[in-house]
Amino acid sequence: MPAKRDLSGVQLSPAEKRAFLDSKRGVRSMGEAAEWLAARRIEDVECITPDLAGVARGKMMPAKKFTGDTSLALPSALFMHTISGEYPDETGTFRYSPNDGDLKLVPDLGTLSLVPWETDPTAQVICDLVDQTGAAVGYTPRNVLKRVLALYENQGWRPVVAPEIEFYLVSKNVDPDYPLTPPVGRSGRQIQGGQSYSIGGINEFDELIDDIYHFSDGQGLEIDTLIHEDGAAQLEINLRHGHPLELADQVFLFKRTIREAALKHGIYATFMAKPMEKQPGSAMHIHQSVVDVRTGENVFSLPDGTPSPAFFNFIGGCQRYVPAALIMMAPYVNSYRRLTYGMSAPTNNAWGFDNRTTAFRVPTSDARSRRVENRLPSSDANPYLALAASLACGYLGMVGKVEPGSPTDLTANEDGEISLPRGLLEAVAAFEAEDAFLDVFSREFVGTYAGIKRGEFETFMQVISPWEREFLLLQV
Structure with a gap:
């Protein structure tokens, strides 16, 4: 038989x-x-x-x-x-x-x-x-991403993504009125910042990181690299490139995994965009390329290896539409504390070759690996929605043949200008005003998501912050 x-x-x-x-x-x-x-x-x-x-x-x-x-x-x-x-x-x-x-x-x-x-x-x-x-x-996240991927499929394209997720390890904090503090590592001392790519910084949490690897392997999740970032006990996990839905699933599971590993060692792992004052925020950078389903070739490159019109149109779409979709990549009041001048995050919609001060960076690569890195999403974003938003903006640029601005090799956020929505309500208004999103995300999702975000802002406004007590209590 x-x-x-x-x-x-x-x-x-x-x-x-x-x-x-x-x-x-x-x-x-x-x-x-x-x-x-x-x-x-x-x-x-x-x-x-x-x-x-x-x-x-x-x-x-x-x-x-x-x-x-x-x-x-x-x-x-x-x-x-x-x-x-x-x-x-x-x-x-x-x-x-x-x-x-x-x-x-x-x-x-x-x-x-x-x-x-x-x-x-x-x-x-x-x-x-x-x-x-x-x-x-x-209006559910996995289906929103699937809808965007179907748009690519209808054009004979398949997007490929690779997320990078930053997060902080912090001491347990049972009272939200108290600021977060870095944890104590194996040296017995509280971890300090300024340890980008420090192997010693990673080794402070050897046993915890071993558990992250062990838990990940048990689920069939593959970590590409793990590094120590600039913040105090701030780590970054890079995932291998692949299908957007599979990678969104992995980020979803990785967040659970990392939190559980941290709790096992008596500390917290947080994906807040800006958990501590005077420390860098945490991002979820997204590397993106698009391949032709029939040939498997990267549509961002021409046969001679030079950038294609589709590559520039993808960037043009990101520049044109990402500011309106920012609420899907920076979804909370706290997210906009990261997108602040002078805090190691882009505050613009500029692009450039290997320029980390721009929102859209084109890393150095060969023609087959040509890609666009979106540096705006924060690690607090829902991975399904952040990927859907970023890919949808690039898609709109490709089908609408949107031309980008000129690339910059300057420090794009040096002048202090912020060319993005500055806060949650401004981002919600920009999101609802973009008619193109009604088709790519669905009218139902746009209305639901905007309504929830307005509700979160109203809840936030009921809380009196330490800043208000410090500067207004006895002076106004």
Whole structure:
């Protein structure tokens, strides 16, 4: 009897068909999932999905129920609340479902993996969300990114991305009224800043980093490099380039992984854009290129190796549209504390060759690896939305043949001018005013996301800051 074929039509040998049991990440069918879980004696499965903030939401269930055709659902309002858990007023085009109906969780079995920090054998799987008719829910993050990727696919293109995620390790902070402080490393001393690329700085947290690698390997997640950044106990993880949805999934899981590893060692890992005064902010730089699906060639380069018109149009689209999409890359009040003159982050929409002071940097590379690095997103961004926003802006530039400005080799943020939205409400207004986003992201997402961000700003305005008590209490 001939060997059966998998869903892609590729003929597999019996050994190949059983190889999924050794896979650390992903299976092809629920039947394989049942065997994979049984082989590892998995007791529970976490069915998770990112909300608009990138927080893991979902349900845990026994492994036997997961493989037993059990229907999973979450209320729609879960994707319409603020980061503080509040439900904002309906404003603009933001509206709640009148019945708060259920959204169905559909497991993406290609993401099935272990949860290596759990004491009991546990697995996790990332889920998509559909409505009762089976249609994708347009305002959920994974579906927003999928919508943008479909636009590329319709043009015969496939984007390739590589995120770089910065984060801080900080001492435990149980009272939010107190500022965050750097943790104590293995030397017994509190970590200081100014240790960019310091191996000694990384070695201060050897055991924690070993756990990050161990937890990552257990989930089939691959770290390209890990470095110490300039801030006190600020680290950066670089991921290998690949498919945007897969990389967004990896960032989503990496954040969970790094937080869990830090907690194991009695400290916090934070992805706040600006967690400490007088320290650099944390970014999520995104390297982007586009390949021709048919040939596999980088469309940013011509056959003779020179930059293509598509390359310049991609940059032009970023310059034209990213300021309006900034709310998807800098989603909180705190995000704009990072995008401040003099704080090692771009405050412009300029571009240049190997120029780290610009928003859009073109790293030195050969023609096949030609790419554009978006340096604006902060590490607090939902990775699905940040990637969707950045790629959508480049796409609009390519299909609209938007010409970029001239590249600069100067220090682009030296004059103190800020050519981006300066705060959350300004960014929301720019986002809603861009008609092109209604098509690329969907009208439903634009209205929902803007309404939630306005609600978060109103919540923030209810908090009195130390600055106000220090300078206004006795002087005004």
